[in-house]
Amino acid sequence: MNLTRLATDFAGIRMATPVMGASGTFGFGVEYSDFLDLDQVGAIISKGLTPLPRAGNEGVRIAETPSGMLNCIGLENPGIDVFLRDILPKVRKEAPNTAFIANFSGSSVEDYGIMAEKLDVDGVDGIEVNISCPNVKEGGIVFGTDPKAAAAVTKEVKAHTTKPVIVKLSPNVTDITVMARAVEKAGADALALINTLTGMVIDINTWKPLLGNVTGGLSGPAVKPIAVRMVYQVAQAVNIPIMGLGGIATAEDAIEFLLAGASTVAVGAENFVHPDAVVRVAEGIDAYLEKHNLSHVSELVGKVKIG
Amino acid sequence: MNETKKLVEIGNIVSNWELSADVNALVLECPDIVSVAKPGQFVMIKNEMGSTYLRRPFGVADVDKEQGLLLLIYRKAGKGTQELAQLDDGAPISVEGPLGNGFSFKNEGRTLLIGGGVGIAPIIYTARHLSKELDGPKPVILLGVRNHKELFWSDFVENFAEKLVYTTDDGSYGRKGFAIDAIPDILKEYPDIKHIKVCGSTVMMKGIAELAIKQGIECEVSLEKRMACGFGVCLGCTFEGKSGKRWKVCGDGPVFDAEEVFG
Numbered sequence: 159m160n161l162t163r164l165a166t167d168f169a170g171i172r173m174a175t176p177v178m179g180a181s182g183t184f185g186f187g188v189e190y191s192d193f194l195d196l197d198q199v200g201a202i203i204s205k206g207l208t209p210l211p212r213a214g215n216e217g218v219r220i221a222e223t224p225s226g227m228l229n230c231i232g233l234e235n236p237g238i239d240v241f242l243r244d245i246l247p248k249v250r251k252e253a254p255n256t257a258f259i260a261n262f263s264g265s266s267v268e269d270y271g272i273m274a275e276k277l278d279v280d281g282v283d284g285i286e287v288n289i290s291c292p293n294v295k296e297g298g299i300v301f302g303t304d305p306k307a308a309a310a311v312t313k314e315v316k317a318h319t320t321k322p323v324i325v326k327l328s329p330n331v332t333d334i335t336v337m338a339r340a341v342e343k344a345g346a347d348a349l350a351l352i353n354t355l356t357g358m359v360i361d362i363n364t365w366k367p368l369l370g371n372v373t374g375g376l377s378g379p380a381v382k383p384i385a386v387r388m389v390y391q392v393a394q395a396v397n398i399p400i401m402g403l404g405g406i407a408t409a410e411d412a413i414e415f416l417l418a419g420a421s422t423v424a425v426g427a428e429n430f431v432h433p434d435a436v437v438r439v440a441e442g443i444d445a446y447l448e449k450h451n452l453s454h455v456s457e458l459v460g461k462v463k464i465g
Numbered sequence: 466m467n468e469t470k471k472l473v474e475i476g477n478i479v480s481n482w483e484l485s486a487d488v489n490a491l492v493l494e495c496p497d498i499v500s501v502a503k504p505g506q507f508v509m510i511k512n513e514m515g516s517t518y519l520r521r522p523f524g525v526a527d528v529d530k531e532q533g534l535l536l537l538i539y540r541k542a543g544k545g546t547q548e549l550a551q552l553d554d555g556a557p558i559s560v561e562g563p564l565g566n567g568f569s570f571k572n573e574g575r576t577l578l579i580g581g582g583v584g585i586a587p588i589i590y591t592a593r594h595l596s597k598e599l600d601g602p603k604p605v606i607l608l609g610v611r612n613h614k615e616l617f618w619s620d621f622v623e624n625f626a627e628k629l630v631y632t633t634d635d636g637s638y639g640r641k642g643f644a645i646d647a648i649p650d651i652l653k654e655y656p657d658i659k660h661i662k663v664c665g666s667t668v669m670m671k672g673i674a675e676l677a678i679k680q681g682i683e684c685e686v687s688l689e690k691r692m693a694c695g696f697g698v699c700l701g702c703t704f705e706g707k708s709g710k711r712w713k714v715c716g717d718g719p720v721f722d723a724e725e726v727f728g
């Protein structure tokens with residue numbers, strides 16, 4: 159893999175490749191060390207952190223669906239303080255060269271500011287503001303579906319951090335460009351889209367929902383065309399860089415996102431199925447650049463030909 | 466903790482045959498995983514040609530380290546396993562493992578191994594390990610099955626058992642009733658039993674765990690939860706133990722001390 163072709167600066171976060179491990183699917187990164195070389199991971203994006211530890215939702219949390227899966231984990235995580243005390247030092251020791259982005263959410267605008275300030279430490283290269291978890295009240299979805307609230311959260315976070323701020327958008331809205339513009343105006347340095355789409359599965363033997371939380375978030379290949387469309391629309395609407403995700407399994411999938419206007423991508427559920435996916439996708443992008451005589455991945459960004 | 470490196474290996478199907486109307490056996494050639502797999506661990510497999518998305522978890526039923534062969538025994542439960550049952554010899558399967566921590570083994574006393582339904586699968590390797598690899602007293606094996614059509618398990622465990630006891634739901638073979646009903650007699654006959662290891666339904670394991678705890682016998686249970694990843698990153702499989710600690714069935718288990726789960 160030719161890392162000079164792939165090295166990317168994403169809103170000030172320096173990454174070896176433009177391919178990251180998506181929040182909630184990549185642990186804290188080090189869990190993947192048996193399967194891939196962490197130095198070749200663009201960035202590790204942490205599981206969603208919250209102000210206090212969370213046990214997550216009761217009952218079944220995972221359901222397979224056609225070409226994808228639903229989850230209703232409910233933001234199980236050890237809480238930000240344990241993360242900072244126990245987990246971050248371990249990650250920095252085991253993956254010293256990989257960019258690390260902390261994903262987090264809260265239940266009030268103030269929560270977001272407090273969390274941003276706590277995360278403003280060495281070893282964290284950027285922060286990803288989750289206003290789009292569909293599975294819990296505290297997952298920020300109330301902020302992710304209302305442009306005013308989304309802007310308020312973004313402003314609050316920006317006021318409490320020196321790190322690049324990525325705001326992660328929900329696809330569960332009528333017009334995602336309205337949300338994108340609102341958080342750009344509020345000072346976001348970059349956008350990530352999409353989070354999961356709300357879905358539901360019913361067990362026809364029991365007549366009950368399969369998931370403990372009744373509904374869950376859909377991800378995997380099934381959502382990819384929706385995500386590509388949203389990245390394309392948002393890229394037309396804003397001037398800040400975009401991390402595209404949703405259903406990426408291969409380099410070809412990732413390249414679609416780049417052409418649509420994302421300057422980086424993240425791999426989510428595919429990591430569960432093929433735990434070397436993040437590196438395999440980067441290698442495939444590199445091979446594509448080689449084949450098309452391109453000298454840097456940025457030459458693909460937004461190059462979709464319309465009309 | 467599982468200190469061995471987790472691997473993904475393409476294992477060709479060596480054989481895939483029917484044991485009963487709804488249970489199949491599958492032998493895969495995956496020498497690297499087999500060389501480090503321990504009793505009670507599991508693998509996540511994917512038929513890359515199939516229509517399902519996530520990997521599927523299966524307990525390591527047995528291994529042949531010399532030939533690099535892995536035995537899985539699976540119930541044709543849904544789409545993934547039904548597609549698996551259609552595959553011919555030579556078909557490639559992606560195998561990820563070994564995952565989780567297996568059973569623990571101590572150098573004293575006899576072990577009672579109990580399996581219910583396809584939960585019997587990991588009992589096979591565990592029995593081989595106890596009787597052949599550790600060379601200790603052979604385990605007593607108690608199997609709970611539905612009826613006399615499910616006695617195929619004998620072929621897999623007979624040689625490793627001091628005594629093999631069946632219970633059937635309908636009384637068509639062995640003792641009628643649940644596995645737990647047979648335990649008092651077994652303990653009377655084998656007072657040297659110091660450990661119980663169970664893999665089966667939650668109801669079965671709960672009952673047996675409570676009995677073991679009451680009698681002061683060390684008991685380990687092997688849990689089952691829906692898993693997306695199998696190695697600790699999706700958090701689909703977590704639960705809160707009696708100590709208040711949160712565990713991942715995939716990474717911290719699937720084998721747990723019965724007290725922590727049912728105590």
Ligand SMILES: Cc1cc2nc3c(=O)[nH]c(=O)nc-3n(C[C@H](O)[C@H](O)[C@H](O)COP(=O)(O)OP(=O)(O)OC[C@H]3O[C@@H](n4cnc5c(N)ncnc54)[C@H](O)[C@@H]3O)c2cc1C
Pocket residue numbers: 221222507517519520521522523524525538539540541542543544545546547583584586587688689690691692719
């Ligand atoms: C650690 C572990 C070890 C296991 N070992 C064995 C074994 O040795 N032999 C065996 O026959 N079965 C075993 N199972 C259960 C086996 O994983 C499921 O029966 C299988 O995944 C069903 O797949 P399917 O596509 O046929 O069913 P579907 O119902 O179509 O599967 C849909 C989804 O639900 C999940 N799922 C369905 N049933 C179960 C279940 N009972 N437990 C966990 N996930 C489930 C599947 O993995 C998949 O993600 C084990 C489960 C776990 C967690």
Ligand SMILES: Cc1cc2nc3c(=O)[nH]c(=O)nc-3n(C[C@H](O)[C@H](O)[C@H](O)COP(=O)(O)O)c2cc1C
Pocket residue numbers: 180181182183205206207229231233261288291326352353354376377378379381403404405406424425426427428699
């Ligand atoms: C099991 C699971 C847990 C997730 N947890 C989080 C989370 O904590 N925070 C977050 O912002 N997104 C979370 N996501 C969303 C993913 O980061 C990603 O946006 C989404 O799954 C779409 O990408 P994919 O189709 O590649 O999985 C989670 C997704 C899954 C499947």
Ligand code: FES
Pocket residue numbers: 691692693694695696697698699700701702703713714715716
């Ligand atoms: S199955 Fe993913 S954490 Fe256990």
